[in-house]
Amino acid sequence: MQQHATSISKDLIQRYDTAAPRYTSYPTAPQFHNGFSEADYRTHAELANNSLLPRDLSLYVHIPFCHSLCYFCGCNKVVTQTTNNKVNEYLDRLLREIRRRGQLFGADRLVTQIHFGGGTPNFLSAEQIHLILDEIAQQFHLDLPHKLEIGIELDPRSITPKGVHELNQQGFNRFSIGVQDFSAPVQEAVNRVQNEADTVDVIEAALAHSKSVNVDLITGLPRQTVKSFADTLDKIIDTGATRIAAYNFAYLPARIKAQRMINPTELPSTTSRLALVALARDKLLAADYVHIGMDHYALASDSLAEAYRTGSLQRNFQGYTTHRETDLIGVGASAISNFATAYAQNEPTLSKYIELIDSDKLPIVKGLSLSEDDRIRHAVIQQLMCRHQIDLSAPVGRLADTDLHTSMSDYFAPELTRMAQLAEDGLIELDQARLTITETGRFFMRSIASVFDRYLPQSQSGQVLPFSRTI
Numbered sequence: 055m056q057q058h059a060t061s062i063s064k065d066l067i068q069r070y071d072t073a074a075p076r077y078t079s080y081p082t083a084p085q086f087h088n089g090f091s092e093a094d095y096r097t098h099a100e101l102a103n104n105s106l107l108p109r110d111l112s113l114y115v116h117i118p119f120c121h122s123l124c125y126f127c128g129c130n131k132v133v134t135q136t137t138n139n140k141v142n143e144y145l146d147r148l149l150r151e152i153r154r155r156g157q158l159f160g161a162d163r164l165v166t167q168i169h170f171g172g173g174t175p176n177f178l179s180a181e182q183i184h185l186i187l188d189e190i191a192q193q194f195h196l197d198l199p200h201k202l203e204i205g206i207e208l209d210p211r212s213i214t215p216k217g218v219h220e221l222n223q224q225g226f227n228r229f230s231i232g233v234q235d236f237s238a239p240v241q242e243a244v245n246r247v248q249n250e251a252d253t254v255d256v257i258e259a260a261l262a263h264s265k266s267v268n269v270d271l272i273t274g275l276p277r278q279t280v281k282s283f284a285d286t287l288d289k290i291i292d293t294g295a296t297r298i299a300a301y302n303f304a305y306l307p308a309r310i311k312a313q314r315m316i317n318p319t320e321l322p323s324t325t326s327r328l329a330l331v332a333l334a335r336d337k338l339l340a341a342d343y344v345h346i347g348m349d350h351y352a353l354a355s356d357s358l359a360e361a362y363r364t365g366s367l368q369r370n371f372q373g374y375t376t377h378r379e380t381d382l383i384g385v386g387a388s389a390i391s392n393f394a395t396a397y398a399q400n401e402p403t404l405s406k407y408i409e410l411i412d413s414d415k416l417p418i419v420k421g422l423s424l425s426e427d428d429r430i431r432h433a434v435i436q437q438l439m440c441r442h443q444i445d446l447s448a449p450v451g452r453l454a455d456t457d458l459h460t461s462m463s464d465y466f467a468p469e470l471t472r473m474a475q476l477a478e479d480g481l482i483e484l485d486q487a488r489l490t491i492t493e494t495g496r497f498f499m500r501s502i503a504s505v506f507d508r509y510l511p512q513s514q515s516g517q518v519l520p521f522s523r524t525i
């Protein structure tokens with residue numbers, strides 16, 4: 055499919071640059087509640103095990119430690135300078151949690167994907183990472199080595215090319231590297247000064263060991279200009295990174311304490327932020343990357359672009375993925391698990407997480423059992439985010455694996471009526487049979503998807519929305 059360069063009017067920005075979720079889940083995390091217990095989690099795990107064709111499993115391992123605080127960061131993390139007792143204590147509980155979780159899933163639940171996120175997973179030593187992988191291998195049934203994807207997020211400030219090689223020796227075959235922006239004034243403003251040559255060396259080492267290497271960039275950071283960000287983009291394109299995520303900075307100082315260290319007068323205006331987003335898209339398309347969705351791009355030869363072309367792309371808490379829908383098991387502080395019928399989230403605070411593990415419990419503190427309507431809307435939002443279109447003539451049940459025969463256009467009649475303005479503004483094309491997001495609409499995908507979010511109007515009743523702006 056031909057993808058075109060970008061031009062968006064100011065009027066559209068004013069109308070659609072609203073606060074909306076990123077939809078890595080639906081319902082989104084603010085809907086999780088603490089009435090959801092460990093017993094509920096066990097019931098849903100059992101249900102998933104007993105389904106006719108049990109899904110494969112993905113494991114997410116959360117390592118919350120970081121060496122220093124980046125002011126833009128909204129992740130669950132603990133900043134500490136030493137590899138001290140705190141880390142060993144955490145590691146010990148993490149291994150115990152893996153043991154407990156493993157007991158809930160049978161031999162027919164194959165693990166096809168393992169992802170280490172954080173925080174900074176490469177805060178851990180090679181020996182510590184080995185302990186975790188070894189425990190997973192003992193407690194779960196892993197797919198064949200050549201099929202198993204093992205990914206890790208890397209902070210290039212604390213790993214060398216040799217370290218990347220060692221990770222590959224341990225089985226890691228997917229790397230995601232945090233860059234954000236190479237400009238020195240931007241790096242200083244967000245307290246993340248990172249040497250450019252060292253970063254490029256780490257990316258190149260990762261590319262030597264993996265078919266898929268992702269680089270994370272951020273648009274909308276303080277002191278960022280179109281010129282400085284163009285320079286960063288050129289340098290990253292030159293490395294040959296196969297995937298590039300250019301996230302919009304989610305500025306939420308009321309909720310994320312670290313962001314209060316950012317001088318708000320140094321943040322780019324909405325128009326400048328859109329110029330940065332448009333710049334990323336235009337440069338990446340010109341360099342043969344495919345815009346696969348939201349803020350993600352992949353080289354045409356990368357498996358993510360292939361999944362986009364064939365309609366098998368999926369979206370989960372780690373962003374876009376090539377894996378068909380799996381059940382996600384999150385281990386570690388704040389990690390989220392997901393079955394077809396429920397979400398469950400672990401305790402985020404380290405000390406409380408440790409207490410829960412010590413009291414022989416799973417550290418689950420909140421979650422949500424999904425209603426049929428939740429599952430239908432989840433499937434619709436997935437379709438929009440991953441395929442940019444939905445078939446309105448199909449029965450609702452086909453999309454969401456339920457028995458409902460009502461057509462999509464009937465089930466979502468109120469939402470489709472509300473979307474008339476989006477069609478008029480050129481963000482979607484809408485007829486009896488199909489809703490398609492246009493190329494302009496891709497910049498506002500979160501706003502478009504939010505029309506199908508049953509919970510969002512409740513959040514808008516007077517309280518501060520816990521979501522960032524869409525651009």
Ligand code: SF4
Pocket residue numbers: 119120121122123124127128129131172173174209232
């Ligand atoms: S961006 Fe990464 S390294 Fe920086 S504070 Fe957040 S998790 Fe830690």
